[in-house]
Amino acid sequence: MKYYPIFLDIKDKDCLVVGGGSVGARKAVTLEKCGANVTIISDRFSAECDRLKSSRICLEKKEYEKKDAKGMFLVFAATNNADLNRQIKADALKLNILCNVADAPDKSDFILPSIVDRGDLMVAVSTSGSSPAMAKKIRQALECHFGPEYAKLLQLMGNIRKKLLSSGHAPDDHKQVFHTLIGKGILELIESNDEININAILWDVLGKEYTYQDLVSSRSDE
Numbered sequence: 001m002k003y004y005p006i007f008l009d010i011k012d013k014d015c016l017v018v019g020g021g022s023v024g025a026r027k028a029v030t031l032e033k034c035g036a037n038v039t040i041i042s043d044r045f046s047a048e049c050d051r052l053k054s055s056r057i058c059l060e061k062k063e064y065e066k067k068d069a070k071g072m073f074l075v076f077a078a079t080n081n082a083d084l085n086r087q088i089k090a091d092a093l094k095l096n097i098l099c100n101v102a103d104a105p106d107k108s109d110f111i112l113p114s115i116v117d118r119g120d121l122m123v124a125v126s127t128s129g130s131s132p133a134m135a136k137k138i139r140q141a142l143e144c145h146f147g148p149e150y151a152k153l154l155q156l157m158g159n160i161r162k163k164l165l166s167s168g169h170a171p172d173d174h175k176q177v178f179h180t181l182i183g184k185g186i187l188e189l190i191e192s193n194d195e196i197n198i199n200a201i202l203w204d205v206l207g208k209e210y211t212y213q214d215l216v217s218s219r220s221d222e
């Protein structure tokens with residue numbers, strides 16, 4: 001394997017994107033969705049980038065300077081200047097910060113995947129840099145297969161898991177329960193909004209204190 005796949009928790013971490021064009025904008029949007037505090041530094045901003053200004057995305061209109069990278073958790077070099085992108089990478093290295101270089105995968109510490117985002121289900125597709133266009137096409141095909149019902153299913157499964165585990169750990173019994181639930185076709189029932197039959201399964205497998213409406217009204221990580 002060329003790259004080590006990892007799901008990184010970047011909530012409330014400071015991340016720097018240098019370059020306010022369409023590539024910088026795309027990287028900033030994903031960072032923001034994951035709860036990071038994003039600074040985009042650029043000597044000019046595309047209209048697309050300008051619209052991103054928010055409580056979590058701050059735009060600084062200026063030339064990049066080495067000190068800008070200080071204290072950042074991640075750095076993204078996304079300018080249209082290849083030499084500058086390499087300089088940003090070198091600065092980040094000196095500061096021990098991982099850096100993505102938009103025009104030079106071989107110089108990057110990490111590359112970004114194409115993402116299917118269905119709540120707690122995240123499918124990340126990488127072609128190891130061989131063909132971003134193909135990564136995007138595969139992502140679009142997967143989006144048709146993994147529809148929005150998967151977000152609901154995982155909210156349900158996450159909350160059942162949390163409730164069950166809060167009453168004690170019994171890995172062998174629990175394994176049986178989870179596989180039984182999935183095997184009973186709950187996904188299809190969620191898709192057709194058939195609450196009556198979902199509850200019938202929940203009560204049969206887990207007991208009356210497990211009700212669909214209660215279990216999908218809160219997030220599993222709350």
Ligand SMILES: C[C@@]1(CC(=O)O)c2cc3[nH]c(cc4nc(cc5[nH]c(cc(n2)[C@H]1CCC(=O)O)[C@@](C)(CC(=O)O)[C@@H]5CCC(=O)O)C(CC(=O)O)=C4CCC(=O)O)c(CCC(=O)O)c3CC(=O)O
Nearest residue numbers: 103105111112113114126127128129130131132133135136
């Ligand atoms: C190595 C990597 C580094 C990184 O950015 O982390 C990288 C590098 C480069 N991409 C380039 C071009 C394009 N990138 C896209 C789109 C995406 N690029 C993304 C990731 C990555 N791109 C990493 C590898 C991912 C992998 O393959 O596994 C995605 C998945 C995620 C994201 O950006 O968030 C996002 C899709 C989001 C979605 O799902 O929609 C499209 C498609 C389009 O625009 O329609 C094109 C035009 C078509 C094409 O080139 O294939 C060029 C310029 C080449 C040139 O000069 O011609 C380079 C530089 C180079 O290769 O040297």
Ligand SMILES: NC(=O)C1=CN([C@@H]2O[C@H](COP(=O)(O)OP(=O)(O)OC[C@H]3O[C@@H](n4cnc5c(N)ncnc54)[C@H](O)[C@@H]3O)[C@@H](O)[C@H]2O)C=CC1
Nearest residue numbers: 019020021022023024042043044063064078079080102103
């Ligand atoms: N990784 C990826 O997914 C992709 C990467 N690329 C590469 O990414 C790079 C950026 O692409 P785009 O966003 O389309 O380019 P762009 O030209 O739209 O944006 C680049 C931005 O960098 C800024 N910039 C240049 N010098 C600067 C400096 N000294 N200080 C601060 N900001 C500076 C410019 O003002 C501009 O806003 C290109 O090198 C391109 O080849 C292109 C497509 C996809």
